[in-house]
Amino acid sequence: MPDPDQIALVQRLFVQNMVAVRGFVIALMPDFSSVDDVVQETFLTVTAKADDFVEGTKFRSWAFSIARFKVLEAARQPGSKELLLDAEVIEALCATESEIEKANTDDGLRALEECKDGLAPKARRVIALRYEESHRPPEIAERLGWTVNAVNVALARARKALRECVDRKLKKETI
Amino acid sequence: MxxxxxxxxxxxxxxxxxxxxxxxxxxxxxxxxxxxxxxxxxxxxxxxxxxxxxxxxxGAHEALSDVEKPGRNRVGHARQRIWFGAAASAAAAALVLFLGLLLTRPLDASAALQQVIDAAGQEGDRTYTVSVLKGNPVRQISGGRALTLEGAVVHFRGKDRYVVIQNLTDGERQRTTGFDGEESWSFIGNGAVNVSDDPRRFRSNLPGSQHDFAFTNLHHELESLGEGYDIQLRDGEDAGMRRLSASKKSRDVRGPREVEIWFDPDSGTILKLELYGLPQGRGGPRAIRLSLTDQRDLGADFFSHTAHHEAGRKIRTEPSK
The missing domain is CATH 1.10.10 (Arc Repressor Mutant, subunit A)
Known part of the structure; x- marks a missing residue:
């Protein structure tokens, strides 16, 4: 059983890094369906292995490595294989450390929220259906009376517009 | 490439x-x-x-902030507590959706249930207060805030209009959500009002893991629920009440596991409603009760968001389909 103070430390750090960890998992599990389970399992493992964490070292990297294992475990489950990338690809992506370190930040989320408000109404609606209501393109197409291809194009364009907008805002903040 | x-x-x-x-x-x-x-x-x-x-x-993922509270066996209870936000959200939605069912349920029910349905579909206003019978009533939302389902107030008019008012645990602000027959809407405290012409827009605020109760086609779901319950008529414990007990025929049916309805045998008005085995992922409210507290006329505009905030509030209207 890990030291209670050490458990308290890692749990506090986990909460502080929750947005980043969750964003990391969603990136590797884009259909959202198992994200809750994987983040929960990550939290439990972080707690169980609390004694392995050395204070002063990078907690986020440690939590990401545990989350990566949990994603890989999930990827082995029947039914998940089709939706998730293969293990070797996930490993290759996670080896791109400099990119992983650019995790989701509060500043980024704030900028994104502002950018979302600036989207054209139809783009905002399609983004809401995908991300707030977890619909996939065929369901969105049915809801909106569009073709699936039109939804795919709208989602891709909206994401591109949002990415460029967020980049602009964050760049302006750092100047 | x-x-x-x-x-x-x-x-x-x-x-x-x-x-x-x-x-x-x-x-x-x-x-x-x-x-x-x-x-x-x-x-x-x-x-x-x-x-x-x-x-x-x-508010789903921020439920984790609860683990910061000292003096608890965090590991042992993590699974039960960690996602109660999502489950509380499901319970709130279940509450609205299930009453929605009762208000619009089709004709294949028992005569007593039909009487209740007919009464619930009438234009008169009905106000219910929510109690959480089992599970955690609190739902964490962004910014370290939390909503409680305990003491939430639900107003209904006719078949589809509703207003749900939940308190934040800071004791100051409230989250108010409703549907006025044309638009659904939602806001917290002094925040902007989100408005949509999709009646389901703010009812389906459920995390992905809660899809067992995230209706995407209300009519279809109502029909399948109506077919999926065994219903019995009993005497109520109190004089002047009758009771309907409904239980799922199988696990494959969506919705609460059991539903108890106490109603006025003369008017068919629901006096008390208890939902057990609410759909949820892990932990959280598993059973809630709605008790009728008022039947006064709430005024013509009550189900419009404008009746619940000052003039000039920022409105974010989502585009039409």
């Missing part, structure tokens, strides 16, 4: 729409091209952020 082809595949991945051939094509590039991996993270990070923003609205 042609950049536009890579963009196409990446977007297909983000929407979980890759075919096996497309997946293979994307993976080959990701394994061989560092620039492709960089672009992957750039787009996947945005994808994650969009989802995180949506979750902050629903």
């Amino acid at each position: 042609d950049p536009s082809r890579f963009d196409f595949l990446l977007n297909r991945y983000l929407d979980a729409e890759l075919s096996p051939e497309e997946k293979s094509e994307l993976q080959t590039v990701l394994l061989s091209d560092p620039e492709a991996r960089r672009q992957f993270w750039r787009d996947a990070r945005l994808h994650g952020s969009l989802r995180l923003l949506a979750e902050q609205e629903s």
Whole structure:
């Protein structure tokens, strides 16, 4: 059983890094369906292995490595294989450390929220259906009376517009 | 690879729409091209952020902040407590949706249930107070705030209009959500009012793991629920009440496991409603009770958001379908 103070430390750090960890998992599990389970399992493992964490070292990297294992475990489950990338690809992506370190930040989320408000109404609606209501393109197409291809194009364009907008805002903040 | 082809595949991945051939094509590039991996993270990070923003609205993931409370066996209870926010959200939605069922349920029910349905569909206003009978009533939302289902007030008019008012645990603000027959709407405290012409827009605020109760086609779900329950008519414990007990015929049926309805045998008005075995992922409210507290006329505009905030409040209207 890990030291209670050490458990308290890692749990506090986990909460502080929750947005980043969750964003990391969603990136590797884009259909959202198992994200809750994987983040929960990550939290439990972080707690169980609390004694392995050395204070002063990078907690986020440690939590990401545990989350990566949990994603890989999930990827082995029947039914998940089709939706998730293969293990070797996930490993290759996670080896791109400099990119992983650019995790989701509060500043980024704030900028994104502002950018979302600036989207054209139809783009905002399609983004809401995908991300707030977890619909996939065929369901969105049915809801909106569009073709699936039109939804795919709208989602891709909206994401591109949002990415460029967020980049602009964050760049302006750092100047 | 042609950049536009890579963009196409990446977007297909983000929407979980890759075919096996497309997946293979994307993976080959990701394994061989560092620039492709960089672009992957750039787009996947945005994808994650969009989802995180949506979750902050629903409050699901921030339930974890509860683990910061000292003096508890965090490991042992983590599974039960960690996601209660999502479950509380499901319970709130279940509450609205199930009453929605009762208000609009089709004709294949017992005579008593039909009487209750007819009464519930009348234009008169009905106000209910919510008690959580089992499970955690609190739902964490963004900014360290939390909502409680305990003591929430639900107003109904006719078949589909409703207003739900929940307190934040800071003791000051409230979350108010409703549908006025044309628009659904929602806001917290002095925040902007989100408005949509989709009646389900703010009812379906459920995390992905809660889809067992996330109706996407209300009529279809109502019909399947109506067919999926065994219903018995009993005497109520109190004089002047009758009771309907409904239980699911099988686990495959969506909705609460059991429903108890106490009603006035003369008017059919629901006096008390208890929902057991609420759909949820892990932990959280498993049973709630609605008690009728008032039947006064709430005024013509009560179900419009304008009746619940001052003039000049920022309105965010979502585009029509």
